[in-house]
Amino acid sequence: MQLLVFAHRAEAQTFLKLGNFKSVETTGNDLFFNSESYLLICGEGTMAALEMVSASLGLLKGKVTSVLNFGVAGSLSKKVIVDEIYEVRTAYAEIGSQIEFKSYSTKSTSLLDCISASNRVVNSEYAQHLSCFAQIVDREYWAIARAASNFTITFKAYKLISDNALENNSDEPICELVKTNSEYYSDRLYKHYKSLNSEVTNVEEKRLIDSYKDLYFTVSQYRQYRTVLKSLLSKYESEDEILKRVGMSIILEMEVLPKQKSQMVLEKMRELLTPFNTILNGKINTVLSPLKRANIQVKLSKNLESSMFNINASIRSESDLLQISTALSKFDFEQYQKLLKGDFNV
């Protein structure tokens, strides 16, 4: 469910009225719910908002999938027009008299950012200072975004511009204006909310591999398939091209179980993902084969960053000792070192 957050009850009045919201009894009189969403009045200022939103998300843990902030805000730029509603891209904040480094971004395509000021913006000099960082000013969005982010919940904000903060010179007229027009503002925000396509249906994409009935992927294999495919799609055009490169037609004709065919597809795909290292590992295995044949366990350096390697073997008899000694004498260390220094043909 969504959590709709407003700083003031007046901004939420239409939502409360038309949304048939009921109070969540265990809390004060600030958190509401209906069949589709929760609604919170968080109060003005970053401290109040951070506290209220964090507490509510804690209380509603697991129930909230996204946080939407609606409210009235001021313009800090010519391109932000009074009486328009804008989606916000990034939330910045002023904490005390300092600009806070941490910011919170949405995936919105909007080009407008919002700074949550620590005080009401009542003079143009203050507004000018804030305009260096964002085009919209409010008092709480950064805190709402921070709380949502802490709970790894997606967030968005829609701001209805009530005034041009760069032209403000006194607190009273603006606050008066906002109070007088609060019903109008709330109506506008509610209509905007209703027009939003709030739920994106998450339909799992059908994969070409699903059409091959001769393959059988276990759940784990299928998950691996999707992961490897995702990486390969940054190298190749399509799943179709990848499956052709994997040699799908040859694998399908093999007389093995469907599950084994799926495993082969996965192995070939991994080779496609790491073509260089597939060749390199093949060469290393060839050089190490005398040791492996003598049951000597070989542990190479991590990520092949060094030529050094460890061996481990069990000696139970003279013949074991002889076998190990013969294997070590057959082992071409120079060739191994050459491989680790990249001295070979691919």
Add this chain to the structure above:
Amino acid sequence: MFETIFVEKHLASTKRARSILNKFPKANVTVIESVDDVFGKVKKPYLQKRETLNLFLGEKKGTLVKAAPDAYGLSGEPHYYFIHAYNCIYECNYCYLQGYFHSPDIVIFLNHEEICQEIERVALLEQEKGNTPWFHAGEFSDSLALSHITGELSLYHDLFSRIPYAKLELRTKSANIKPLKDLPPRENIITTFSLSPADKIKKNDLKTPSLKARLRAIKELAKLDHPIGIHFDPVVYDDGFEEKYRELIAEMLEVLPHEKLEYISVGVVRFTKNVFEQVKKNYPKSELLSTELIKSFDGKVRYNRPMRLWILSTIKELLLKASIAKEKIYLCMEDED
């Protein structure tokens, strides 16, 4: 191009600042006390440079010329870099700048005279020690991309004309050579171009001039006898790697005769952990992420040692086969390599 231009108060009425401001009549102009009051104060997402890029005009304070880290340039000589700008108009998806300043906005410093004085002072000290000092201009920005707007090139040209015992490297991915063409060539001013196979430029050097455009620029400058250096850096491996570099070398030599090539450096793609995290965040579909990268001995993310050594030696072989003198080839290797 720029949404807002922030200019430091004491520079706002200078000729240099006004000349830049006049080139962007549509940008908002905000006068600030200091670049540091705004730039980097908040974490601005890197990709916002695509839509809302700001420009800062200020004065570089603190150390103006810094000693370059080891393995920076040609070995054997002292290397320094000077900072006349932060950030870049281009968007190479492997670029370390995306994790560096916490803001993609561009800062241009205007106190070039002071920077020049400091370069001269350091150069003199090195000359007294019998060294040939190198000064690099592209540590935090592209040396030429905005030079037609910033107009500082002639100042540095004058300086290095006066101190021929020191070398200046102008490192670029641009094809913006007009301001340089207007200046006479100097043996100690080397313009170096970063080149990659055409498809790699398209995929990774986002918003930069194509390979063709860069090669055209090289051809023009070489014809005018400007010394040219080349960087094959970062090299990204893929299926057709060897063939692509063979072709690139051939194309390069078509426009740049052997004798006019000062040097060529080769470096394999690598990232600090932080930059790699930024690449994952900013370019989740990039081919760089699906290549065979590992966390290396020093915490950097790169190909494993056999692979990077193989890549370096393969390119070196290709260069030697193309009759490029061994002394002109420089492989960027780490200590462990």
